[in-house]
Amino acid sequence: MSTQLLLFQVLNGLGNGMIYFLLSVGLTLIFGLMRFVNFAHGAFYLAGAYVAYAIAVAFGSFWWALLAGPIAVALIALVIERQLLRHTYAMPHEAQILITFAVALLFQEIIILVFDPLAKSVPVPAALSGIVFLGPYVYPAYRLAVVGAAALVALALWIVVERTKFGAILRAGSENAEMVGLLGINLDRVFMAAFALGGALAGLAGVLAAPLRGVEPFMSTEALGIAFVVVVVGGLGTLAGALVGGIVIGLVQSIMSTLWPEGAQLMIYAAMALVLLVRPTGLFGRF
Amino acid sequence: MQVTHFPNRVTLIVLAALVLMPLVMHTTLATQVLIFATGTLSVTFLLGASGLLSFGQGLYFGAGAYACAILLSRYQFHPVTGMLLATAAGALLALVLGILIVRRRGVYFVMLTLAFAQMGYFAMLAFKDITGGENGLSGLPRSFSILGLPIATPVSFYLLAVCGFLVPFLLVQRILASPLGSVLIAIRENEGRSEALGYPTARYKLVALTFAGAVAGLAGALHAISLGFAPPSDIELEMSQRLLIMSIIGGVGSPAGALAGAAFYAIVSEILSEIWARWLGLIAVLLIGIVLYLPGGLCSLGQRLASGFARRSEHG
Numbered sequence: 001m002s003t004q005l006l007l008f009q010v011l012n013g014l015g016n017g018m019i020y021f022l023l024s025v026g027l028t029l030i031f032g033l034m035r036f037v038n039f040a041h042g043a044f045y046l047a048g049a050y051v052a053y054a055i056a057v058a059f060g061s062f063w064w065a066l067l068a069g070p071i072a073v074a075l076i077a078l079v080i081e082r083q084l085l086r087h088t089y090a091m092p093h094e095a096q097i098l099i100t101f102a103v104a105l106l107f108q109e110i111i112i113l114v115f116d117p118l119a120k121s122v123p124v125p126a127a128l129s130g131i132v133f134l135g136p137y138v139y140p141a142y143r144l145a146v147v148g149a150a151a152l153v154a155l156a157l158w159i160v161v162e163r164t165k166f167g168a169i170l171r172a173g174s175e176n177a178e179m180v181g182l183l184g185i186n187l188d189r190v191f192m193a194a195f196a197l198g199g200a201l202a203g204l205a206g207v208l209a210a211p212l213r214g215v216e217p218f219m220s221t222e223a224l225g226i227a228f229v230v231v232v233v234g235g236l237g238t239l240a241g242a243l244v245g246g247i248v249i250g251l252v253q254s255i256m257s258t259l260w261p262e263g264a265q266l267m268i269y270a271a272m273a274l275v276l277l278v279r280p281t282g283l284f285g286r287f
Numbered sequence: 288m289q290v291t292h293f294p295n296r297v298t299l300i301v302l303a304a305l306v307l308m309p310l311v312m313h314t315t316l317a318t319q320v321l322i323f324a325t326g327t328l329s330v331t332f333l334l335g336a337s338g339l340l341s342f343g344q345g346l347y348f349g350a351g352a353y354a355c356a357i358l359l360s361r362y363q364f365h366p367v368t369g370m371l372l373a374t375a376a377g378a379l380l381a382l383v384l385g386i387l388i389v390r391r392r393g394v395y396f397v398m399l400t401l402a403f404a405q406m407g408y409f410a411m412l413a414f415k416d417i418t419g420g421e422n423g424l425s426g427l428p429r430s431f432s433i434l435g436l437p438i439a440t441p442v443s444f445y446l447l448a449v450c451g452f453l454v455p456f457l458l459v460q461r462i463l464a465s466p467l468g469s470v471l472i473a474i475r476e477n478e479g480r481s482e483a484l485g486y487p488t489a490r491y492k493l494v495a496l497t498f499a500g501a502v503a504g505l506a507g508a509l510h511a512i513s514l515g516f517a518p519p520s521d522i523e524l525e526m527s528q529r530l531l532i533m534s535i536i537g538g539v540g541s542p543a544g545a546l547a548g549a550a551f552y553a554i555v556s557e558i559l560s561e562i563w564a565r566w567l568g569l570i571a572v573l574l575i576g577i578v579l580y581l582p583g584g585l586c587s588l589g590q591r592l593a594s595g596f597a598r599r600s601e602h603g
Contacts (some may be wrong), residue, residue: 272406
């Protein structure tokens with residue numbers, strides 16, 4: 001493998017990995033706080049990607065999608081949490097899984113109803129459609145921007161979780177939610193906020209991924225599978241786990257796609273099986 | 288899911304349904320219902336008997352279909368041998384993956400079943416020289432004979448599917464009435480306590496997973512034989528989802544729920560798909576409704592009606 005190719009693949013893997021991180025971090029936050037696994041999380045990613053597509057078609061703008069996507073998905077997540085999922089917190093986790101799975105299925109069918117079942121492409125924003133020079137090598141500007149943007153979001157998220165009162169409540173809630181409630185904190189509100197935040201991040205992942213891989217109504221299933229691999233590799237319930245898991249999976253996929261293109265997707269699941277065998281709780285896992 | 292006697296009233300009802308089904312619906316549809324009922328039975332058994340929610344039984348269904356298709360089309364195995372080996376392949380795969388995931392509990396377990404089901408699909412795509420990739424595997428015999436009986440007409444395929452469903456169905460009923468069934472139910476109710484009582488719960492769950500993998504593998508093999516080829520959709524995640532939906536709609540409180548769910552899904556999709564292409568959305572709404580308001584599925588509706596009648600006849 002030449003240096004140019006290797007650099008290209010590592011950067012690609014980093015970019016995909018950062019998108020995988022954004023996709024999975026909401027899943028892991030919500031699980032840490034509520035022990036609730038949201039099988040509709042891939043549908044949030046799907047919704048974000050379709051917002052990007054709709055805005056690109058209607059206005060030809062990507063920047064508005066970057067703003068509207070996360071907000072729209074956060075609102076959708078809020079409505080679903082308030083109207084449906086809130087009533088399932090006391091239920092066994094099988095019921096929660098089945099209901100969120102049904103929600104994901106409903107999302108997919110609504111998307112097909114509104115748009116159509118065909119895959120579509122979303123143009124890369126004009127300002128980032130060129131290439132950049134990294135020393136003697138070239139690289140697409142948009143992919144580099146994705147890495148940068150996701151890194152900024154990761155940093156902001158880390159500050160929120162580690163340095164703010166809301167973050168302290170989140171961390172305390174994932175240790176012992178009941179105790180946090182007894183201390184007079186309105187857990188209901190915290191759950192709501194965590195859900196909206198997780199939804200917004202998955203929506204952002206969808207928007208960022210749309211110009212790279214296009215949109216199609218069945219992408220939520222694949223996204224959910226990848227998010228699960230990331231949290232199993234990184235460990236469920238930790239921010240660092242989602243970040244490292246996302247990057248590891250992105251790199252494995254990207255490097256394998258030059259060595260064995262047909263097997264690249266297979267190898268990320270093999271990587272998961274390997275981690276599971278060696279470290280059942282994942283690299284940073286607590287559960 | 289608790290069965291104290293075997294055979295019981297449910298056995299009779301199911302036998303009657305198997306006789307009636309080809310009379311009230313197209314024979315080919317009835318065959319498909321039975322094949323999916325067999326696949327669904329593996330989900331129903333896992334969730335109902337041992338509390339294991341599997342999002343990935345389609346993996347074993349697909350593995351069975353592909354194993355059978357490879358043996359029949361490449362190596363000219365007899366379909367019965369192919370089916371038996373496909374059942375063994377489903378069991379073996381479930382055993383190996385089961386060893387990896389059986390100690391993970393709750394949501395972790397469910398996530399892993401989904402992830403491994405995805406892995407199966409990508410493995411099928413990666414090894415397309417063996418599996419035919421997105422084209423599937425064709426070239427299975429359209430007619431053959433078992434013990435001198437020709438299997439070529441729709442009715443003969445239906446009878447083959449009856450055997451394919453009945454054997455695992457009766458086995459599940461027998462297991463549930465046995466000490467093994469009691470231990471599985473104890474694990475479902477309280478795994479920690481069962482462990483404290485000295486039962487190696489992981490090993491029991493592994494037995495349940497392996498058995499369910501065998502049943503799903505058999506169903507997949509039957510599906511490939513009835514279609515004459517193994518389509519990639521047999522190993523897609525959608526298959527796992529479909530089996531799970533059927534099992535929840537039918538209800539996991541009784542192995543008969545698998546048949547009820549598969550029949551309901553097949554009939555509803557047959558009717559709705561002519562009216563509205565996005566009928567799956569309605570199934571999703573129905574699924575939410577069932578989980579919230581009828582956790583026992585259609586089967587519990589039947590039991591409720593039966594106990595209602597019993598009460599009325601006592602009073603009257």
